[in-house]
Each structure stands twice: as structure tokens, then as C-alpha cells.
Amino acid sequence: xxxxxxxxxxDSEPALFVHGLGGASTNWTDYAGLLSHRLxxxxxxxxxxxxxxxxxxRDYSIETHVRTVIAAIERRGRPVHLIGNxxxxxxxxxxxxxxxxxxxxxxxxxxxxxxxxxxxxxxxPLFPLLLVPGIAKAVxxxxxxxxxxxxxxxxxxxxxxxxxxxxxxxxxxxxxxxRIRADLPWASTALARSFRSLVATYLTPGAGxxxxxxxxxxxxxLILWGDKDKLVHVRxxxxxxxxxxxxxxxxxxxVGHTAQLEDPITSAxxxxxxxxxxxENAANPGCGRPRLAVPSSPTPL
Numbered sequence: 001x002x003x004x005x006x007x008x009x010x011d012s013e014p015a016l017f018v019h020g021l022g023g024a025s026t027n028w029t030d031y032a033g034l035l036s037h038r039l040x041x042x043x044x045x046x047x048x049x050x051x052x053x054x055x056x057x058r059d060y061s062i063e064t065h066v067r068t069v070i071a072a073i074e075r076r077g078r079p080v081h082l083i084g085n086x087x088x089x090x091x092x093x094x095x096x097x098x099x100x101x102x103x104x105x106x107x108x109x110x111x112x113x114x115x116x117x118x119x120x121x122x123x124x125p126l127f128p129l130l131l132v133p134g135i136a137k138a139v140x141x142x143x144x145x146x147x148x149x150x151x152x153x154x155x156x157x158x159x160x161x162x163x164x165x166x167x168x169x170x171x172x173x174x175x176x177x178x179r180i181r182a183d184l185p186w187a188s189t190a191l192a193r194s195f196r197s198l199v200a201t202y203l204t205p206g207a208g209x210x211x212x213x214x215x216x217x218x219x220x221x222l223i224l225w226g227d228k229d230k231l232v233h234v235r236x237x238x239x240x241x242x243x244x245x246x247x248x249x250x251x252x253x254x255v256g257h258t259a260q261l262e263d264p265i266t267s268a269x270x271x272x273x274x275x276x277x278x279x280e281n282a283a284n285p286g287c288g289r290p291r292l293a294v295p296s297s298p299t300p301l
Contacts, residue, residue, distance in 0.1 A: 001044060001068065002051035006032040008040035013104070013275075014076050017043035018069055020086025020112070020258070021198065022155055022191055024050030024177055027085065029170075031260035034268035038275060039081060044072050046088075048190020050177065058186070060193035062201055065091045066098065073102045081275070085109040085258060086232065087198055090210060097213035105278050106221040107271050110232050110257050113210050113240055114202035117233070148178035161228035161256035165263070214244050220281070221247040222274040224267055226255030248274070 004025035015035070017028040025043035032041040046065050047055035055064055069091055073080050082103045084092030089111025096103045152174045156163060181187040201210060221244050225237035234251060241249035250270045252259050260267045 018088030054186035
């Protein structure tokens with residue numbers, strides 16, 4: 001398991017960043033850097049992604065990702081500020097529901113909560129075919145054969161609303177990572193099986209359904225969502241904020257699926273506001289606040 005660190009100062013609190021489907025720990029570089037004066041951050045590469053090796057038993061289920069994140073937090077020996085995007089957001093939500101003792105605050109950036117009406121912009125035809133028995137293996141081989149530049153370009157077009165916001169350095173880094181992953185025999189399998197497990201959670205009944213789990217989370221929670229998200233529709237944002245007992249919501253105009261990459265400054269400001277509010281409420285219990293807040297420019301960096 002590969003961990004990328006963004007060290008904080010002597011008084012910094014521990015944080016863990018969890019990337020989305022097809023992502024890696026590098027997805028948090030700028031955002032984590034902006035928070036480093038407050039948070040001692042670690043970003044992990046989930047099994048099968050980034051620089052991490054394959055999952056034990058080739059098990060890339062959501063359950064495996066949840067156990068991986070729990071183990072990473074337990075390794076630090078104290079609760080963390082848990083921050084996740086997309087698949088990592090769903091995983092972080094489930095971790096918090098299962099082990100609330102490990103999480104101080106929760107930040108969810110376009111979490112992949114169940115929605116049986118996916119956005120039409122999720123137009124790459126390969127992903128839906130990963131769900132079809134007998135076809136998935138051929139699709140995995142096709143995805144593995146896509147060149148690094150083409151793969152990165154397609155992913156950026158899905159995840160960003162405005163490609164001009166992407167620094168050239170970050171694009172070059174993404175292409176380098178894609179080239180490394182192209183030589184890893186487990187990479188396409190990890191992507192495909194994680195996607196299938198993600199979709200399977202949409203049909204989880206009863207108390208294990210992510211919406212039911214979210215309703216029981218009492219940790220201070222920030223939900224960030226871009227209104228141009230092409231992968232998980234922004235209509236889920238107010239619904240998720242309304243079911244979580246201590247949630248605040250910020251919808252970012254003109255931003256896509258990875259707000260921490262596309263607008264790291266505003267995303268970091270919102271997280272700092274969450275930290276400030278959590279500390280204030282801990283110091284003054286019972287002071288209360290509106291159940292749902294929509295900050296605009298919460299805290300200067």
C-alpha cells in the first residue's frame with residue numbers, strides 16, 4: 001500500500017485523503033498543500049491504483065476499500081479528518097458509518113452515492129459494458145490497450161468542467177502515472193472490478209444502503225459538489241446534505257467531478273471552515289447552528 005504524505009506543522013491534526021475510481025494519491029497534491037498548515041495529510045493509493053500493488057485475492061470490492069481505509073487510519077493511532085472524492089467519498093462515508101470513532105470530521109467531494117439515473121454525460125461506452133457477463137474481460141483488455149495520453153485526456157474530459165483550469169504540470173504528471181500503470185497487469189482489473197462493486201452498492205438493501213448509512217453519521221460533514229459534474233449528478237448534493245444530521249453543503253459553479261483538482265483554493269477554504277466550526281462547537285457544546293449551511297468564501301487561506 002502506497003501512501004503519499006503532505007506533512008503539517010507541530011500542531012497539525014491527522015488527515016487521510018481517499019481518491020476516486022481511476023484516480024490516485026496525486027489527486028490531492030494542491031488541495032492537501034493548501035491545508036498543510038492545519039492538517040498533517042496522508043493520501044493513499046487504494047489497492048490496484050496508483051503505486052499500490054494488487055489487492056489480496058484480486059478482491060477490489062467496496063468492502064475491501066473500506067477495510068483498507070480503516071487499516072490506514074488505525075495505523076496512525078488517532079482519529080483523522082477523513083476526506084474522499086467519488087469512489088473514495090463513498091468509501092469514506094461507509095468507513096465513518098462503521099467506525100465513527102476513527103473520524104473527526106468528514107469531507108465528501110462528489111461522493112458516488114447510489115443514483116439509478118446516471119448523468120447522460122457519462123458517455124464512455126466501455127464502462128457500462130463492464131457490467132455485462134461475458135463481455136467484461138474483453139472490455140478490460142480494450143481499456144488496457146488505450147494509450148496513456150488518450151486515457152488521461154478522456155478521464156480529464158469526464159472529471160473537469162473546464163480543461164483550461166488544469167495546470168500543464170498536473171497533466172504531465174497524470175500522463176506519467178498512466179504510463180506506469182499501463183505496465184501493471186492488475187491495473188485494468190482493479191478499475192473494472194471496483195466499478196462493478198460500486199454499481200452493486202446501489203442495490204444494497206436495508207441498513208447497509210449508503211443512504212441509510214449517511215443518515216446515521218453524526219460527525220461534522222462538508223459536502224462539496226460541482227454543478228457541472230458529469231459522473232455523479234449534482235441533484236444528489238442537497239439530498240445527501242438533508243439526510244445527514246450535521247452536514248453543510250457547498251455547490252461550486254462551473255466545476256466538475258473533482259473539485260479538489262479543478263478549484264483547490266475554494267475547496268480548501270471550505271474544508272478550513274469546517275475545521276474552524278468543528279473546533280468552535282467542541283469548545284462550546286450546545287451552541288448550535290443551522291442544520292444546512294451553504295458557505296460562499298468561508299475562510300481566507
